[in-house]
Amino acid sequence: MTDPTSSFDSHHPPSRELLDDCVHCGFCLPTCPTYQLWGEEMDSPRGRIYLMDLAERGEIELAGAFTEHIDACLGCMACVTSCPSGVQYDRLLEATRPQIERHVERKTSDRLFRDAIFALFPYRRRLRAAAVLGLAYQKSGLPRLLERVLPARLRATQALLPPVRLREAFAALPRRVRPSGPVRRRVALLSGCVQDVFFHEVNAATQRVLAAEGCEVLTPRRQGCCGALGLHAGREDHAVERARETIATFEALPVDAIVVNVAGCGSSMKEYATLLADDPEWAERARRVSAKVRDVTELLAELEPRAPRRRMDTRVAYHDACHLGHAQGVRDQPRAVLRTIPGLELVDLPEAELCCGSAGIYNMVQPEPAAELGARKADNVRAVAPELLVTANPGCLLQIRRYLGDDIPLRHPVQVLDAAIHGPNGP
Numbered sequence: 058m059t060d061p062t063s064s065f066d067s068h069h070p071p072s073r074e075l076l077d078d079c080v081h082c083g084f085c086l087p088t089c090p091t092y093q094l095w096g097e098e099m100d101s102p103r104g105r106i107y108l109m110d111l112a113e114r115g116e117i118e119l120a121g122a123f124t125e126h127i128d129a130c131l132g133c134m135a136c137v138t139s140c141p142s143g144v145q146y147d148r149l150l151e152a153t154r155p156q157i158e159r160h161v162e163r164k165t166s167d168r169l170f171r172d173a174i175f176a177l178f179p180y181r182r183r184l185r186a187a188a189v190l191g192l193a194y195q196k197s198g199l200p201r202l203l204e205r206v207l208p209a210r211l212r213a214t215q216a217l218l219p220p221v222r223l224r225e226a227f228a229a230l231p232r233r234v235r236p237s238g239p240v241r242r243r244v245a246l247l248s249g250c251v252q253d254v255f256f257h258e259v260n261a262a263t264q265r266v267l268a269a270e271g272c273e274v275l276t277p278r279r280q281g282c283c284g285a286l287g288l289h290a291g292r293e294d295h296a297v298e299r300a301r302e303t304i305a306t307f308e309a310l311p312v313d314a315i316v317v318n319v320a321g322c323g324s325s326m327k328e329y330a331t332l333l334a335d336d337p338e339w340a341e342r343a344r345r346v347s348a349k350v351r352d353v354t355e356l357l358a359e360l361e362p363r364a365p366r367r368r369m370d371t372r373v374a375y376h377d378a379c380h381l382g383h384a385q386g387v388r389d390q391p392r393a394v395l396r397t398i399p400g401l402e403l404v405d406l407p408e409a410e411l412c413c414g415s416a417g418i419y420n421m422v423q424p425e426p427a428a429e430l431g432a433r434k435a436d437n438v439r440a441v442a443p444e445l446l447v448t449a450n451p452g453c454l455l456q457i458r459r460y461l462g463d464d465i466p467l468r469h470p471v472q473v474l475d476a477a478i479h480g481p482n483g484p
């Protein structure tokens with residue numbers, strides 16, 4: 058039944074109880090990137106909760122200002138970390154975005170652009186075809202030629218394209234990797250979609266490091282997008298379909314943990330239990346899979362280091378990916394894992410809680426604020442003069458690389474650990 062007094066439909070609207078948890082204290086405002094940029098109340102967490110409250114009472118329609126302010130939210134969840142009242146803005150946002158997708162008619166160009174993203178990114182085969190075209194495009198000199206004439210969104214998307222290496226894009230990971238000594242843990246690895254095609258090296262390093270630390274690693278061939286992009290963008294049908302496929306793939310494996318090396322994917326997979334909570338066929342299966350999901354650094358931090366590490370006299374800055382730090386609360390483990398490397402000096406960034414502007418598809422659909430946040434993050438990185446920047450999310454790696462340039466190399470934490478264990482050129 059749809060409540061005639063609400064602008065939301067009755068399918069999982071933001072709940073009145075969660076909305077009422079906000080006491081309007083404003084403690085979250087300084088950590089909100091969009092409030093930092095524009096100083097507008099309606100672009101703060103408190104303002105957005107107020108808008109949701111009005112919509113829940115039917116006092117504002119979803120089209121127009123409501124959608125603009127919700128669209129402008131990065132979904133970075135810095136407000137969840139900073140809220141002393143425990144307001145679950147993550148649950149509120151994930152209930153609100155699908156309502157917008159169901160009820161608000163987007164401009165044709167906006168809809169087509171979003172549809173194109175969802176027709177490409179979650180599919181490995183299509184991404185591989187795009188990698189071939191992307192390589193030809195990068196070598197043609199066209200990117201520089203078109204730089205000035207492309208619309209802002211396409212310009213941003215083009216600038217984020219990583220240097221394409223076809224050998225990596227088409228490489229397959231071994232399905233089973235065994236440790237040389239006794240097995241301490243049996244784990245499954247999510248190889249993902251974008252990660253599998255453009256960051257194959259991170260997946261390969263993850264397998265090597267886990268094996269070196271005594272884990273047997275199973276990497277099912279038939280797997281793909283976990284639904285994170287859809288979940289964070291309000292495309293609920295997409296997220297549910299991908300979640301079911303991923304659950305069906307991983308629940309069958311006899312493993313202690315499901316290891317994820319992408320912050321956004323890990324946070325989504327931990328939310329499967331909530332996403333499918335009222336689906337009688339999937340609720341319990343989702344709960345079991347969610348309970349096994351661990352970021353790779355969470356798992357490594359649980360294991361007493363076994364593989365000897367080479368000394369690395371390097372000053373390393375660590376950037377907390379929002380979906381690892383704010384959404385999963387995983388902050389200490391990546392740092393603890395990096396500190397197992399002798400000689401490595403770990404430094405934190407100023408304004409560490411502020412998002413870099415990547416935020417799933419945000420830097421493609423909202424290129425202007427994403428550019429400001431990217432430049433600000435790059436300035437904060439330069440301020441601590443590291444020799445290496447480390448972060449656990451491919452979106453952050455691409456976004457920060459764009460604004461930082463090539464002076465400071467960027468790596469995933471497992472790549473640094475892999476180099477310490479196996480040497481810079483691998484085993």
Ligand code: SF4
Pocket residue numbers: 078079080081082083084085086102103106136139140141142143144
């Ligand atoms: S979300 Fe939390 S910190 Fe922000 S205004 Fe509401 S109660 Fe205060």
Ligand code: SF4
Pocket residue numbers: 088089090091092100101102105129130131132133134135136137146
């Ligand atoms: S999720 Fe991030 S951008 Fe959105 S309201 Fe919270 S702090 Fe602001």
